[in-house]
Amino acid sequence: MWSQFKPIVTGDDYVESLRGRNLTVYLFGEQIKEPVDHPMIWPSINALKATYDLATDEPELASATSHLNGEKVNRFLHIPHSAQDLVMKNRMQRKLGQITGTCFQRCAGLDSISVMHSITYDIDQAHGTEYHPRFIRFLERLQKHNQIIAAGMTDPKGDRSKAPHEQADQDLFMRITDRNENGVFVSGAKAHMTGGLNSHWMMVLPTMRLSEHDKDFAIIGVVPLQAEGLTYIYGRQSCDTRAMEAGDVDKGNAQYAGQEVLAVFDNVFIPWEHIFMDGEYEFAAPMVERFTSYHRASYVCKTGLGDVMVGAAATIAEYNGLEKVSHIRDKLVEMTHLNETIYSSSIASAHESKPLPSGAWINDSMLANVCKHNVTRFPYEISRLAQDLAGGLMVTLPSQQDFESEETGALLDKYFKGREDIPTADRVKILRLIENMTLGRNAVGYLTESMHGAGSPQAQRIQILRGMNVDQKKWHAKKLAGIQQVD
């Protein structure tokens, strides 16, 4: 399997590595021959390419020393072995958010290998299995080839009131359908697969707590994207077809976009060497909980996008000649305050991280959940303020073609001018960027993904409720109030 992969060094190597894989991909009801060349798909590949380019341009930030062999590896393939590793991960994510202005699709994969390090270790301790050394062998190869792994976590789930084994259609949660001496076969689907087409491997993991009756659903393994039996159906994004129009201006951010796909598994084979859980259902709940501790802190990525939003709002204010007006400055302060509040909870969860028995370090769960919960709200308010500063023009602007037309170009240039020394075209471009991030294609990444990615708001509230230790807080209050306490 591995011999067919050439190790990736540069971002260009990465793009080349995606070609010719003959994946079964559908978009607009048709099968796509080569996703890499599709104008709607390419910007999402470019966002992942940035994760390779950053490792070359700023190795201290985006690469790390592998704990396996001391080699330099991309930070997205590095298992955190200290609080500083998690701090650096967060800083890298903010930076990539600034560079791309969108979801760069690589964090769930990193968080899945991070959680596998400790969960395989714990299963082996409990059951005498050999998942951990098996996982380490896979990780070594993944690091050596510098490939991307995506996390397939979200099952379609069907009737939410029913457990996996109770569903009328058993394929609504990924399950083992058959097995032989070499491995197992799985069927089902993984939804909202971030970067699902742009990766080399996909790790499938249970999406929630499982019981003894759900043993056949307790499967964790990795498959190459081109595995037989896999079909991908591309998810739409608001205004995505602008990517297929001529000209870059109306796209707002022509270079970068996110990607989500539905990945359907029809009896896909997973060999033993790529299986890291097979029936140990009682480890599904701790696995999900640890994954969320990592992944909810990963949503620090949105502070990088927030930086872009603050910058765009400040720029349009300047182009309108309003940058010194006090309420405008105050709105920029408010946006920054919200953005840095997200950052503080994430970076604190990294600083407060702790080691697990396997040696991997994990973010503080409470602070990671607070980070993600902030992310479900603050980008909406930041976007509202950016739209406030942008003005209505953002949604009534004519097209790039009209700005370039002989008949209308001069008129639009004249009437859409702001400050005299600023070209009208620049004013239009910054408005299109705000449109892109608050209403258009990258609003998927900045807003809706902020709401629902890594668990919808209620999922964080449940974790906050579990960890908030009200009894201890009551004890402190009663003590100060002079109320006699039993202990």
Ligand code: SF4
């Ligand atoms: Fe990474 Fe953020 Fe995209 Fe999730 S939403 S993959 S954390 S960039």
Ligand code: FE
């Ligand atoms: Fe996500």
